[in-house]
Amino acid sequence: MEIGADLTAEVSDRWERIQFCGTGGEYFKIWIVNIFLSILTLGIYSAWAKVRTRRYFYGNTTLDGASFEYHATPTMILKGRLIAMAVLLITLSSGYIHSLLEVVFFILLALLAPFVIWRALIFNARMSSYRNVRFGYYSKASSFYVYLLLLPLLVAAAVIGMQYFSGAMDFGHTVETEALPRGGASLGVTIAVTLLTIYILAPYIQKSINSLYFNGHKYGQGQFRARLDAWSYYLIYIKIIVLGIVVSFIVMGGFTAIATFTGIGAEFSSLINTGESELPGGPGVFFSVFVFLPLFVIVIWFKAYATSRFRNYSLSKLKLDSTATFRSKMSPGELFRIQFSNLLLLVFTIGLAYPWTFVRLTRYKLQTLSVHIYGDVDQYVTQMQARQSALGEEIGEAFDLDLDLGI
Amino acid sequence: MDTKNINGYWYPAGSSRRKAATLVAADSSYTLIVPGLAAKSGAVSCLKVSQRVADIPRRITFKDQSVFESEDNDAIDAWINDKGGHSGAAWMHRMESRWPWIGIALIAVVIFIYGAARWGLPWVTEFAADHMPGTVIENVSDGSLDIMDKVFFKPSTLSKDRKTALKKQFNSVLDAAEASKYTLHFRSLGAPNAMALPAGDLVVTDKFAEMASAEEFNAVMFHEIGHVVERHGIQQLVRSSIVSFMIALFIGDPTGLEELMVGFPVFLMQSHYSRSDESEADEYAFQSMLERGMDPIHFATIMEKMARFDVADDDLGLKDGGPDQEKTVLDYLSSHPATVDRIKRAKDLSSDFRQ
Numbered sequence: 001m002e003i004g005a006d007l008t009a010e011v012s013d014r015w016e017r018i019q020f021c022g023t024g025g026e027y028f029k030i031w032i033v034n035i036f037l038s039i040l041t042l043g044i045y046s047a048w049a050k051v052r053t054r055r056y057f058y059g060n061t062t063l064d065g066a067s068f069e070y071h072a073t074p075t076m077i078l079k080g081r082l083i084a085m086a087v088l089l090i091t092l093s094s095g096y097i098h099s100l101l102e103v104v105f106f107i108l109l110a111l112l113a114p115f116v117i118w119r120a121l122i123f124n125a126r127m128s129s130y131r132n133v134r135f136g137y138y139s140k141a142s143s144f145y146v147y148l149l150l151l152p153l154l155v156a157a158a159v160i161g162m163q164y165f166s167g168a169m170d171f172g173h174t175v176e177t178e179a180l181p182r183g184g185a186s187l188g189v190t191i192a193v194t195l196l197t198i199y200i201l202a203p204y205i206q207k208s209i210n211s212l213y214f215n216g217h218k219y220g221q222g223q224f225r226a227r228l229d230a231w232s233y234y235l236i237y238i239k240i241i242v243l244g245i246v247v248s249f250i251v252m253g254g255f256t257a258i259a260t261f262t263g264i265g266a267e268f269s270s271l272i273n274t275g276e277s278e279l280p281g282g283p284g285v286f287f288s289v290f291v292f293l294p295l296f297v298i299v300i301w302f303k304a305y306a307t308s309r310f311r312n313y314s315l316s317k318l319k320l321d322s323t324a325t326f327r328s329k330m331s332p333g334e335l336f337r338i339q340f341s342n343l344l345l346l347v348f349t350i351g352l353a354y355p356w357t358f359v360r361l362t363r364y365k366l367q368t369l370s371v372h373i374y375g376d377v378d379q380y381v382t383q384m385q386a387r388q389s390a391l392g393e394e395i396g397e398a399f400d401l402d403l404d405l406g407i
Numbered sequence: 408m409d410t411k412n413i414n415g416y417w418y419p420a421g422s423s424r425r426k427a428a429t430l431v432a433a434d435s436s437y438t439l440i441v442p443g444l445a446a447k448s449g450a451v452s453c454l455k456v457s458q459r460v461a462d463i464p465r466r467i468t469f470k471d472q473s474v475f476e477s478e479d480n481d482a483i484d485a486w487i488n489d490k491g492g493h494s495g496a497a498w499m500h501r502m503e504s505r506w507p508w509i510g511i512a513l514i515a516v517v518i519f520i521y522g523a524a525r526w527g528l529p530w531v532t533e534f535a536a537d538h539m540p541g542t543v544i545e546n547v548s549d550g551s552l553d554i555m556d557k558v559f560f561k562p563s564t565l566s567k568d569r570k571t572a573l574k575k576q577f578n579s580v581l582d583a584a585e586a587s588k589y590t591l592h593f594r595s596l597g598a599p600n601a602m603a604l605p606a607g608d609l610v611v612t613d614k615f616a617e618m619a620s621a622e623e624f625n626a627v628m629f630h631e632i633g634h635v636v637e638r639h640g641i642q643q644l645v646r647s648s649i650v651s652f653m654i655a656l657f658i659g660d661p662t663g664l665e666e667l668m669v670g671f672p673v674f675l676m677q678s679h680y681s682r683s684d685e686s687e688a689d690e691y692a693f694q695s696m697l698e699r700g701m702d703p704i705h706f707a708t709i710m711e712k713m714a715r716f717d718v719a720d721d722d723l724g725l726k727d728g729g730p731d732q733e734k735t736v737l738d739y740l741s742s743h744p745a746t747v748d749r750i751k752r753a754k755d756l757s758s759d760f761r762q
Contacts (some may be wrong), residue, residue: 026461029503036512037502052460052499059463064423066416066476067464067679069457132418134475203547220423382421 011232013374015327020363022060024356030056030357031355046099047078058128064373065070070128071134080398101178114144118398125217134382139216145185148403155201159194203233210314213405219320222381226317236309240302258300304336310407315369323375330368410724411486415477417441422759430467430475432486439475458613459500528649536641544641548606553591555610563593563613576621577628580699589632599713603631605640620714622701623709626692631704633691639684646680689749693756702760709752714746 034049054070061068091105119142125137204326207230214226308330315328408432417428417439432440438448447469455468463540465483467475477483488497502508542715570593578586592610599615609631611624664758691704 022461029509030461031507032512032516033499033503035516039516048499051736052458055458055460055463059460069466132476134425169493230697234498378422378424380423384421 011373014101015117015370016064016221017370018366019062020359020366021062022056022362024353024359027053027359028077028355029207037403043080047074047081048077050077057362063130063371064377066131069129070127071129077398080395083395084398111149113399114148114150115141115147116395117403118144119395120279120399121213121216121267129382131221131377132382133220133380136220136383137216138218139212140391143212147205147212151201151205152358157198158197159271160232161192162197199237203237204230207233209403210310212405213403214314214318216381219247222321222323222380225319226314226319228314233310233311236306236313239309240306243305244302247298251298300339300343301336304339305332307407308335310405311365313407314407323373323377323379325372325374326369327372329370330363331367332363411482413477413479413482413486415475415479418474418476420472425476429473429532430477432482433706436439439469451487456483459484460661461500481736482532528646531649532642533638535645536638539638539641539645545606547641547644548604549751551604552581552608556594558586560594560596560610560612565593565613565616569616569662573616573741577625580625580701585632589628589635591628591717599716601627602632603640605635605638605644607635609635612729614714614716618712619709622705623712625701626696626703626706627709629692630688632695633688636691637684637687639688643680643684650738685749689752697756697760702757703753704757704760707750707757710746710750710753714750 002307034052036044037045038049051070051072051074054072058068087109091102091109094101094105118139121137121139125135128135176398178207205226211228214224214228217224309332310329311330315326318326338361342353342361345353345357410431413432415428417426418425426441426443428439428441429439432580436448437451438446440446446612449470453470453639457466457468459465459480460476463478464476466478467483469475470681484497502512570591574591577591581589588607590608592608593616594610594612596612596614599612599618601609601611601615603609610627611627615627616624623738648726689706692706696703696706
């Protein structure tokens with residue numbers, strides 16, 4: 001064990017696992033009472049419910065023998081929610097006064113979204129503590145506008161531009177006023193270019209968002225740092241695409257084999273040829289079983305694969321001062337197994353198994369995370385800060401807009 | 408009263424420097440013993456105790472903002488509640504830990520959700536659909552027709568004269584107000600079909616226009632007008648939005664996987680509702696035909712023609728399989744009531760009409 005000369009005797013170099021000791025049964029009781037009381041109070045209790053749920057999950061998460069704690073009060077949450085509700089009501093009802101007004105309000109709301117997400121991060125960080133020390137989030141709102149609004153808008157603009165281009169070519173060929181795109185090749189080109197544009201920018205945007213999230217966080221006076229490398233994100237995306245191609249070949253092969261073997265293939269091709277628009281009885285069931293379900297399973301698997309890879313990578317780069325580093329060892333197969341069985345549980349219990357499924361997933365996410373502590377964890381002190389502006393941080397929480405980290 | 412020792416950790420105000428500590432709880436006072444520091448005493452009424460949630464550690468905050476943290480929830484409850492309760496609303500935890508309450512909550516929630524789906528949702532849907540501004544309905548209609556043009560339809564290959572003739576004869580059975588409200592659109596598709604958009608656009612496929620006689624054409628159009636009059640399209644839209652929103656709210660995370668999961672129940676429910684929508688539209692058609700002195704038999708004959716087309720093409724094997732398949736689970740997935748029943752209903756009305 002190597003200890004720096006300037007560190008106190010209490011410091012030891014060690015790996016600690018994050019533990020989660022909540023159980024599905026315990027959470028079920030809190031969850032069902034929360035829903036019951038929220039219904040009874042026309043939603044007002046939901047603010048209390050949120051705080052109790054958060055406290056349950058934070059309080060049951062322990063690291064190095066100490067737990068986390070959530071400090072927001074229900075009245076803060078309620079205040080934020082009332083403001084959010086008022087904003088939404090005004091937006092929705094403005095359409096009755098003038099339809100253009102509603103559009104204006106929706107654009108304003110969209111412009112507000114990055115700000116709200118930024119506020120929510122500040123609020124949540126400040127309301128969380130570990131070992132009696134609060135977290136904090138410090139970063140500029142402008143970065144949120146760049147990565148959450150500007151860049152995605154550029155992608156969208158490129159896509160729309162592409163569609164307009166191909167659409168214009170199509171309309172050129174048609175004679176009637178009921179002009180319709182001829183489909184076929186140009187549609188394929190549009191889709192390809194669209195996907196290409198999205199996939200070229202997406203890893204960079206995701207890396208930037210993850211970096212914005214980690215590097216903005218503080219623990220007391222301590223600063224979190226994560227030097228993320230965009231190339232690593234591109235590599236993961238490339239792996240996913242290659243895997244995707246391989247898997248779709250296998251699935252197509254298997255599907256063709258089954259289809260010819262059972263004679264369903266004939267029905268499938270006739271279905272495609274006649275192009276029936278409504279999908280009643282037969283084709284509906286057919287699509288659910290042979291197209292929807294396999295696709296569904298594959299999508300879950302790919303999401304699990306991506307999540308675990310991005311999570312393992314970004315957390316392995318995370319550091320807190322010279323005190324701690326992190327390591328996540330999430331396996332895509334295990335995550336998929338949990339998410340898939342959770343889904344089945346939810347479907348077969350019409351949602352009542354939700355507390356168990358959520359606890360299971362949370363436990364797996366947390367317990368695959370370990371912390372290498374090699375500095376003095378006693379040195380941290382909550383940073384006092386000036387009261388926030390009039391709009392408050394609560395508003396951020398209320399809209400329930402999360403920064404999608406993809407991890 | 409005896410004193411009780413509660414073990415835990417003590418933190419100085421705002422600091423992570425934690426020390427093992429013992430809180431000696433007496434009748435209405437306490438003594439905090441932290442090794443290496445002078446013992447501190449005070450009155451219970453000066454303490455701020457965090458509310459209990461299951462068995463997560465409790466935080467007791469002292470006047471100087473230093474914190475004592477302990478997992479000995481039961482000892483803290485026994486002590487604090489004795490003193491008239493400074494732990495805030497202890498009833499929440501009491502509800503969450505007693506099975507009778509949990510049972511009541513569970514039953515009430517299940518009943519509520521069932522009731523909301525059974526009666527609340529139809530009521531709200533109808534209300535919202537009736538109060539939907541006309542501009543919104545027009546936008547929705549135009550948008551859907553655009554999408555379907557891109558995905559399903561090809562331009563109609565019928566001659567201009569044929570289209571004009573069909574429009575003319577259809578308008579002749581409508582009164583002036585109706586004629587201005589409904590617009591016929593012709594499109595090409597592999598199968599005979601007709602559909603209505605909420606703003607009053609009636610879309611018919613070439614195959615349908617070719618196989619239907621004038622009376623049959625009008626019979627189906629009255630069925631489609633029925634959908635518009637009863638606002639089925641808008642109701643479907645409102646309903647699926649509400650349900651998706653509620654499920655997202657319930658599950659808590661509207662992004663990612665759950666979004667996919669929401670799709671299936673919504674699809675199931677829609678097909679259930681669309682069956683009753685079809686029956687309503689049928690009834691509307693029969694009513695309109697009888698009022699105008701038209702024989703409902705035309706509805707039966709065109710349904711038979713369309714069903715025969717299906718069978719000939721052998722692509723909808725399960726849809727119109729006759730009475731034997733009536734009671735299968737697959738039936739629930741079918742968006743139309745069994746065609747046989749609809750034909751029978753039309754024939755019954757027709758024989759009444761002829762008498």
